Amino acid sequence: MADPNLISEAMRTTPTLLAEWKILTPMLAPLVLAAISLILRQKDQWQFYIAFTAALIAMIGSGFLVFDIIIDGPQSLVMSGWLAPYGIAFTADSLSAIFAFIASLVTLLIILYSPADVDKAASKAGYYTLIMMLLVGVNGSFLTGDIFNLYVWFEVMLISSFGLLILGGDKIQLDGAVKYAFLNLLGTTFFLIATGLLYGVTGTLNFADLFGKVAASEATGTLAILSVLFLFAFGIKAAAFPMYFWLPAAYHTPRVAVSAIFAGLLTKVGIYALMRIFTIVFPEGNGAAFELFGIIGGLTVIVGGLGAIAQTELRRMLAYLLMSGVGMLMIGISIHTQLSLMATVQYAIHSMLVMTGLYLLSGVIGRMAGSFEIAKIGGIVMQNHFVAIAYFGLALAVMGLPPFSGLWPKYMMVMAAFEQGHYWLITAILVGSFLTIAAVGRASIQMIWRGGDVDTPDGQYEARGKRLENKQLRIMMLPISIIFLLTLWLGVSPNTMIRQADLAAYDLLNVEQYIQATFDTGEPEQ
Amino acid sequence: MEFYLTILVGLIFAASTYMMQSRSVIRLVLGVALLGNAVNLLIFTVGRVTRDIPPIIPKDFHGTLTGIANPLPQALILTAIVIGFALFAFVLVLTYRAYESLGTDNSDDMRIAEPEKTQASKLTY
Numbered sequence: 001m002a003d004p005n006l007i008s009e010a011m012r013t014t015p016t017l018l019a020e021w022k023i024l025t026p027m028l029a030p031l032v033l034a035a036i037s038l039i040l041r042q043k044d045q046w047q048f049y050i051a052f053t054a055a056l057i058a059m060i061g062s063g064f065l066v067f068d069i070i071i072d073g074p075q076s077l078v079m080s081g082w083l084a085p086y087g088i089a090f091t092a093d094s095l096s097a098i099f100a101f102i103a104s105l106v107t108l109l110i111i112l113y114s115p116a117d118v119d120k121a122a123s124k125a126g127y128y129t130l131i132m133m134l135l136v137g138v139n140g141s142f143l144t145g146d147i148f149n150l151y152v153w154f155e156v157m158l159i160s161s162f163g164l165l166i167l168g169g170d171k172i173q174l175d176g177a178v179k180y181a182f183l184n185l186l187g188t189t190f191f192l193i194a195t196g197l198l199y200g201v202t203g204t205l206n207f208a209d210l211f212g213k214v215a216a217s218e219a220t221g222t223l224a225i226l227s228v229l230f231l232f233a234f235g236i237k238a239a240a241f242p243m244y245f246w247l248p249a250a251y252h253t254p255r256v257a258v259s260a261i262f263a264g265l266l267t268k269v270g271i272y273a274l275m276r277i278f279t280i281v282f283p284e285g286n287g288a289a290f291e292l293f294g295i296i297g298g299l300t301v302i303v304g305g306l307g308a309i310a311q312t313e314l315r316r317m318l319a320y321l322l323m324s325g326v327g328m329l330m331i332g333i334s335i336h337t338q339l340s341l342m343a344t345v346q347y348a349i350h351s352m353l354v355m356t357g358l359y360l361l362s363g364v365i366g367r368m369a370g371s372f373e374i375a376k377i378g379g380i381v382m383q384n385h386f387v388a389i390a391y392f393g394l395a396l397a398v399m400g401l402p403p404f405s406g407l408w409p410k411y412m413m414v415m416a417a418f419e420q421g422h423y424w425l426i427t428a429i430l431v432g433s434f435l436t437i438a439a440v441g442r443a444s445i446q447m448i449w450r451g452g453d454v455d456t457p458d459g460q461y462e463a464r465g466k467r468l469e470n471k472q473l474r475i476m477m478l479p480i481s482i483i484f485l486l487t488l489w490l491g492v493s494p495n496t497m498i499r500q501a502d503l504a505a506y507d508l509l510n511v512e513q514y515i516q517a518t519f520d521t522g523e524p525e526q
Numbered sequence: 527m528e529f530y531l532t533i534l535v536g537l538i539f540a541a542s543t544y545m546m547q548s549r550s551v552i553r554l555v556l557g558v559a560l561l562g563n564a565v566n567l568l569i570f571t572v573g574r575v576t577r578d579i580p581p582i583i584p585k586d587f588h589g590t591l592t593g594i595a596n597p598l599p600q601a602l603i604l605t606a607i608v609i610g611f612a613l614f615a616f617v618l619v620l621t622y623r624a625y626e627s628l629g630t631d632n633s634d635d636m637r638i639a640e641p642e643k644t645q646a647s648k649l650t651y
Contacts, residue, residue, distance in 0.1 A: 182558065
């Protein structure tokens with residue numbers, strides 16, 4: 001028999017409690033139900049309920065996780081009875097948990113919208129299964145405590161997004177998918193290169209273990225290059241300035257529900273990975289990385305705003321607005337203080353909700369007008385007040401105007417930049433906001449208030465487009481109304497969000513708890 | 527051995543970068559496939575390449591073996607190969623379908639999703 005002391009150094013001697021598995025619920029529930037839905041793919045009327053259940057369980061699970069972390073600090077579970085750093089760890093702190101919660105919520109809302117947008121054929125072809133697998137990949141990325149495992153979750157997410165993107169197989173979808181597929185493939189390949197080399201330098205892949213080993217390593221030159229490689233890989237994922245071309249090329253091509261889930265979740269996973277890696281693996285930024293973040297972020301905000309003004313297609317305009325938001329998040333990571341990371345977390349939550357809402361609403365508007373060309377949409381307010389009000393609210397939110405949720409993170413971000421003396425970042429944020437207001441304002445006047453398409457004289461109204469059936473409209477407006485109320489609530493009474501973002505930023509900057517949680521998993525109680 | 531492998535990795539990276547510069551999508555596919563293999567070889571090299579000592583811990587030996595090839599990177603590559611194979615199969619089919627329905631494999635001519643001139647692009651506001 002081997003020495004029992006030696007075993008207890010690498011393997012846990014205490015049984016795994018059922019309660020410890022709770023950290024996996026947000027990822028395990030959709031995974032199991034996706035497999036079930038694949039088995040039952042011929043029963044297309046069941047698919048919706050399976051997917052709804054999966055997202056609901058994931059949401060409730062991650063909700064409980066959020067509360068557990070507030071009370072007990074970060075939670076961790078290492079697979080197969082190993083101890084960290086030998087086994088694959090899942091570790092959740094306040095940031096992971098709240099992101100997983102919002103991602104599950106967004107998925108739930110999109111599943112609620114789906115019956116209006118997804119026909120029987122697409123449902124049989126696996127639409128709901130792919131949505132669930134996308135959620136698995138996203139939640140897995142948020143909760144994992146191991147960098148190679150993060151790569152695997154990225155790939156799970158990527159391959160499901162490929163499937164969703166080409167579902168239906170229109171010409172335009174294939175065209176968008178070619179660009180999306182190649183650039184994202186390149187991004188994950190670079191992530192893999194950086195991960196392999198990081199293992200070569202440090203001999204570990206566990207985030208908690210990397211923290212000490214990277215700091216102690218003497219290969220500072222290699223590590224500086226690696227940090228830039230990670231920035232490049234996740235920059236592609238997040239659609240930051242010079243690496244963003246795949247996003248506006250692809251996000252307007254699939255069905256609206258798919259655009260919405262992409263907009264809500266995918267870029268945020270890139271941002272999450274940047275936040276995680278540049279606080280626990282490279283807390284000093286290594287090399288010029290933090291200055292680089294600022295430059296990339298500032299340029300992304302401005303280029304996104306300019307792109308939004310230049311677009312005449314509603315969903316492509318939204319794609320550039322999404323990109324502009326990514327720039328804000330990059331700026332937040334670049335400033336790297338408690339306040340700026342707090343603003344980043346808040347802005348990410350706000351952006352997940354509002355961009356999903358706007359994309360879903362673009363589906364309603366596109367159906368009503370029969371076109372996504374802004375010039376051909378008009379008179380929404382005369383056709384349906386409810387849709388017009390929802391659009392108006394979400395437009396204010398994305399511009400960052402009160403009383404909606406965009407105001408507070410933007411305000412805090414400017415304050416954080418001011419405290420650190422990054423005046424050009426403040427300029428970039430304000431110029432970007434101004435461009436956003438101009439783009440969204442111009443589109444709103446045309447779409448909501450003008451009587452018809454571009455040539456309609458002011459003051460005239462011509463009834464056009466299709467009247468939607470009430471039942472369809474009700475299905476589509478339910479998730480949008482929920483998002484509208486949420487963003488209004490987060491804007492009017494931001495305390496809950498600020499408190500959670502404060503915790504998340506604290507956990508990011510003070511990683512001791514995260515590390516302790518990972519290494520203490522399965523240790524006997526003291 | 528590592529030295530020669532490193533040079534080989536560099537060469538494959540260079541070849542794949544060259545391929546990916548092309549406008550032809552089929553060359554792009556080949557470039558991405560080459561890149562994936564270059565990465566796998568790179569990680570393989572990072573974990574030391576040696577066949578003299580098997581990575582088996584003798585009985586009653588406590589400690590770290592030296593001079594063995596690290597088996598973990600090889601396990602990582604195995605995962606990466608499987609994932610890379612799936613993605614390669616997908617992009618191959620995607621490229622073929624795109625070629626069939628768009629009638630071109632030149633990425634400059636694929637402009638359906640992003641038309642050069644949009645009609646009614648003049649918003650009067």
